[in-house]
Amino acid sequence: MESPFTHDALHTIVNSPYTPYATAAALVVPTVVIAKRVMHRYMMRTYTGVPDLEALGTQAKPKGNVAVVCGGSIAGLLTARVLSDHFDRVVVIEPEAWALSNEAADGVTTTGTCTVAAEGGSYATLTHKRTRVYQYTAMHAYQVLLGRVLRKLFPGFDELARGRGVIFAPAEMNARLSGWGCRLPYAEYGGTLPEVPFTSRRTLEGVIRGCVRAANADGKIEFVHGTVTDFKLSSDATRLTAVTMRDGAGSTRIVTADLVVDCTGVIQGGLKMLTRTLNGNPKASSTLATLRQSYDPKIDHVTIEVPYPANFEENIAKIKLDTGVTGKWAGPKYLDTTKVAWWYTLAPDPDVDYRILAAGRKDNGIVFFAGGWTSEMPVTLEQMREYAQGVKSDNPVPQFYFDILDLCMPVADRVTVFEGKVNSCSRVFYERAADVLPRNFVAVGDATMRLNPRFGEGVTKAALGATTLDGVLRSYAPSHKAFGATYFQRLANRTQSLWDGSKWSDYGRETTTPCEGETLEEGKFFRWFKLRLNRVLERDDAAGSAMFHAQHYLAPMQYAMTPRIMLKVLWEGMFPTAPFERRA
Ligand SMILES: Cc1cc2nc3c(=O)[nH]c(=O)nc-3n(C[C@H](O)[C@H](O)[C@H](O)COP(=O)(O)OP(=O)(O)OC[C@H]3O[C@@H](n4cnc5c(N)ncnc54)[C@H](O)[C@@H]3O)c2cc1C
Known part of the structure; x- marks a missing residue:
């Protein structure tokens, strides 16, 4: 076939003063598009649990024989369901006998x-x-993420919940x-918004119990009435081998474990038990002593x-x-x-x-x-x-x-x-103790972070923890030296903004008692920024969308801080649309 480019035409193109620009554009545009996609994937994977949803709820290769979950509330139930895709046996230890009853799972x-x-x-x-x-x-x-996690873990969730x-x-x-x-x-979702379950906590817990019972036809998940009191460490001090529990009759029992998950809620029992277990190791003891931050x-x-x-x-x-x-x-x-x-x-x-x-x-x-x-x-x-x-x-x-x-x-x-x-919000910075923690210990739910409930995020945060754990288990077995460290680092990346935002907002009220070593001055710029951002959210679609997706755990919080949104906030700072209300 004859080439459409004659010698003269090619000569003209090569010698055109625009050719270098056209070539640069041809290279730069796709590079920018690809870089943006790569960046977006990185941000989503690092700062959200959304990419982990794809595999959530599907059976995986076995990662060990027994996983022990300490605490059978919302975090414990979601975690147990996740672990049933990775272990032969999942033992949930819960001190409250009624919580394990059929009545509780029936929705009473x-x-x-x-x-x-x-x-x-x-x-x-x-x-x-x-x-x-x-x-x-x-x-x-x-938040929206919670509904998505529940639907992935429990195909019958909607039906039971609606009922x-x-x-x-x-x-x-x-x-x-x-x-x-x-x-x-609204425009991005055809005139509506993604769904959220609206229900009381007590109803939700009962529905999740009912769903776990229905999903547990093979009996992999075993509920045991008792209180976990201690952990047992391997002779090389790299992993936990068992938990000690006091059962309902008051007897002490040892339950061997390939993985131990702390879901004891605000008690944050895992940290206390680790502190006792690692007592003989001065480096571990001094590290653990600095992990917990709390304020009132x-x-x-x-x-x-x-x-x-x-x-x-x-x-x-x-x-x-x-x-x-x-x-x-x-x-x-x-x-x-x-x-x-x-x-x-x-x-x-x-x-x-x-x-x-x-x-x-x-x-x-x-x-x-x-x-x-x-x-x-x-x-x-x-x-x-x-x-x-x-x-x-x-x-x-x-x-x-x-x-x-x-x-x-x-x-x-x-x-x-x-x-x-x-009277207490707290965060355990487990990710700072990667070099001393037993590799097969993790924590989910309030056991790692208790937020001010006015933001209504604790349950979704527990679901995010269980989802993150599922993602890590799909790459590493708990016996791998990077297992616990990877989990805690991922969780920290995905939840640190919740802790900072909640704490810094609370520091805006003079009655708050700050974390040890901090003053209420901390987070001052955040509060200044947030007050002005609130006004921008009312009139800017892109800012509103970014904040909506971040608040529903569907996108990183950083997306609400693009240069464009920052400029709008700064503009609001210089030229407020209305005077700021002040305390009388
Ligand atoms: C007033 C208030 C309002 C809230 N509002 C919201 C809201 O609007 N939206 C939202 O998402 N979240 C909200 N939260 C937070 C939410 O309720 C919690 O984040 C969520 O219940 C945490 O679940 P969890 O399973 O981690 O802990 P928990 O529900 O506290 O359960 C811990 C479990 O561990 C067990 N346990 C304790 N010690 C041991 C042990 N040694 N061995 C074995 N088991 C043990 C306990 O018996 C319990 O069953 C609110 C919290 C409060 C206080």
């Missing part, structure tokens, strides 16, 4: 109510048998950050659960639940209450106000949450109204919040209340 959550005398007047509170989980009846919110009243609805929380609305990526945000909170009053659906549909977003955007101006389960969330600037508010649907009713840093606790709907009326933020609490309270007044005498306190 409460036993009735009792009356509590409180400062704000007496009220009814739910009674239950899950005595070792303090927050069992506190309001809980979840027990769990609502699956778009991840719309109608959040007002220091009073400003947030643009959410002095959070008081209250959850008020309300049964649906008569004609509620008809009446709430008449209320205009605005999203607080101004200007042109692809999302709804008003929320459709037949589709959206959550109606309002207010996170104030801690320097201006201590009061946090939330309201939405849960299971078969309505739930109002209030609380904050050294807060009074409203225990009736009337007190909740006064509490909300007192809130100060850049924009006031919208009228619709009070309208919803009004709708609930006919059943005000049938509400149940849970009052609580959070």
Whole structure:
């Protein structure tokens, strides 16, 4: 075939002054595209658990005979299910006998109510048998990643959950950050948002128990009633060989283990047991002594659960639940209450106000949450109204919040209340102890990090831990020297921003007692930045999308800090769109 390029044409191209530019563009454009893709993959793999979802829930090559899980709550249950894909036998040791009962897996959550005398007047509170989980009846919110993990681990999750009243609805929380609305990526999801389960913690725990029971037809997962009291170390001190437990009858038993997972929750029992186990090793002892950081945000909170009053659906549909977003955007101006389960969330600037508010649907009713840093606790709907009326933020609490309270007044005498306190947030920096930790020890859930619950992230964080563990097990057996170190480093990369964000926000309230060796000055720039970012989120689609995906564990938090978003924040810093509310 004759070439389309004659000698003269080629000569012209070669000698053209534009040729070097065209050649450079031809090389640079694909290189940039490839580099961006590689970078994106790296960021997702390093800072999120999303890439691990693909294999999650599928059988893997055996990595050992027995894995022992210390603690059978949410983190322990998810971890046990993950480990059943990698081990012949998974032993879950849990001190609370009722938690292991069929009743708990069948979804029985409460036993009735009792009356509590409180400062704000007496009220009814739910009674239950899950005595070792303090927050069992506190309001809980979840993120998109949690639903995805549960669906991967348990093919029957949706069916069981729906049967027990769990609502699956778009991840719309109608959040007002220091009073400003947030643009959410409705346009990216065809006019809706990815789903989140809306349910109480007690219902969710029962559903997960039911799912584990259904997934355990082969009996690989064995539940044992008892308390783990110690670990046993191999003679070369590189790994754990067993755990010591006190069983329900008070006898001591040894359970051999190829892998030990600490899921003891806020007690963070693993660190205490490791400290005893490695006592004879001065280097290990001094390292372990520095691993735990904790501070006290002095959070008081209250959850008020309300049964649906008569004609509620008809009446709430008449209320205009605005999203607080101004200007042109692809999302709804008003929320459709037949589709959206959550109606309002207010996170104030801690320097201006201590009061946090939330309201939405849960299971078969309505739930109002209030609380904050050294807060009074409203225990009736009337007190909740006064509490909300007192809130100060850049924009006031919208009228619709009070309208919803009004709708609930006919059943005000049938509400149940849970009052609580959070006096410690803590993080164990296990990744700093790679050279002294037994290689086959890991921790999942609150056993590694307890956050301020106002961010509602503990359960998804536990799911992220179990997912991360699954990913590491697909590369290494627990006998490999890099096993534990790899897990803790990956988990740290994926959760450090949660710890920093939670802690630095809490340091914005003067009542917080900071971590030892720190002052409340820490995180000052973060708070300055966040206050201005809140305003940008209200009017910038890209910023809103980046923050939404980061908050739902679907993208790295760094994506909310692109040069473009940073510039917008700095601009807001120089030329504020509105004056900042200040404390009186
Ligand atoms: C008030 C409040 C509100 C919250 N709100 C939210 C929210 O909105 N959204 C959210 O995602 N998270 C929220 N959280 C956090 C969430 O509840 C926790 O992150 C989650 O329950 C942690 O689960 P876990 O399994 O790690 O620990 P836990 O649920 O605390 O369970 C620990 C288990 O370990 C067992 N155990 C203890 N010691 C031993 C031992 N020595 N041997 C064996 N077993 C042992 C216990 O019996 C228990 O069953 C909130 C927390 C609080 C306090």
